[in-house]
Amino acid sequence: MTAEWIVFFITALLLSAALFCYTLAVVGVYRFGFILNRMHAGGIGDSLGLLCVIAAVMTATGLKSDSLKLLLLIVFMWFTSPVSSHFLSQVEYYAGGELKLWK
Amino acid sequence: MKELFFRWLSGDMELLEDISDAAEIPDSSREDLKKQKKENRQKIQGTESVIRAEEKGFFAFYRVVSVMSCIVLIGVLLYTVANLPRYGEENPRTVEVVKRYIEHGVEETGAVNIVTGMILDYRAFDTLGESHVLFTALVCVLILLKLDKKTIRGGHLDSYYTIKEDRFFDISEDSVLRLVGTILVPCIILFGIYVLLNGQNGPGGGFSAGAILGAALIVFSLAFGFEAVDRVFSARVLSLTTFVSLAFYSLAKGYVFFTGANGLENHIPKGIPGNIFSGGLILPLNVAVGLVVACTMYGFFSLFKRGNIGGA
Structure with a gap:
């Protein structure tokens, strides 16, 4: 009984941490004034937010073979999202810091 | 620049x-x-x-x-x-079919995944039409966007188009993308094949697997250029794959329709539900649909980016 409650609280803690990260990401993406700052804010959601969500799911379901698949999901996302950030920053470099931002 | x-x-x-x-x-x-x-x-x-x-x-x-x-x-x-019939009315014409699918679907089609059994066995004619719609869409985009030889040589109207170089921002030389592509593309293709072969036993099937395989081809072409894709998957291979898949689908399903409608003996074994080689024709039909979808996705991307399928 107590074990279930501990699992529940860890899950809730991780999920609220993830929500906090995603809130930071959303606010940052819309409110920052410079494109690289916006990318930095978006990266928080992509890396730490995703990690927290998947860790929460793993603790909630317990360690099974599915946990390995979830781990692979983290690997895939952490592998691919820096590449897209890389190209965004390259576009920014070519434009010379004068891209118009949506406000 | x-x-x-x-x-x-x-x-x-x-x-x-x-x-x-x-x-x-x-x-x-x-x-x-x-x-x-x-x-x-x-x-x-x-x-x-x-x-x-x-x-x-x-x-x-x-x-x-x-x-x-x-x-x-x-x-x-x-x-x-x-x-x-009115909405919500108990109508034998509509309820009977659903009951039949759920109760006898597995033993009649040999597929554990009832949805796959439905779209590729009971309603295979509908899926045949869908894959032909994809093929028609590819042909239409080809007609509209393909650059002909006159335009490429620059002798026709304006010498607007260049086909040899991507304009302004060519990312295929980027070392980061190359490394990621080297590691990711085999994994994506492997996952696509898994989804393709697993269609009758679990979630998956031709359409989703085709989308994954097409995405793998697109990543490959972005990272290494269209010339690299041409070595394994040129325009000729693409057209041949599409034709063979659609022709196989039509012939195989036509055979099943003919024998089924005329009460003749059907020589395609059902297999044990749950195995990879089960469900009779469902696995090869899934492969055919997946190949058509992958060809269409890659063809769209290539035509919109280059005005041609592949490098050439």
């Missing part, structure tokens, strides 16, 4: 303008080029007015026929809707 990119961003330059020309030509001859373009445009408009005068009668006829056929179609559809 940077200056050109910025000019394009600020809307000063047309997207299709040849950048190699724009960089080399001095301002005085650029005026000539503009004049020439204007003359060309006027020439096209002149021919258009002639065509319009010739086809006026045809368009009047066209309007009458289109209105007539619309009225007939509306009448037929309204008549059909009026004869439909």
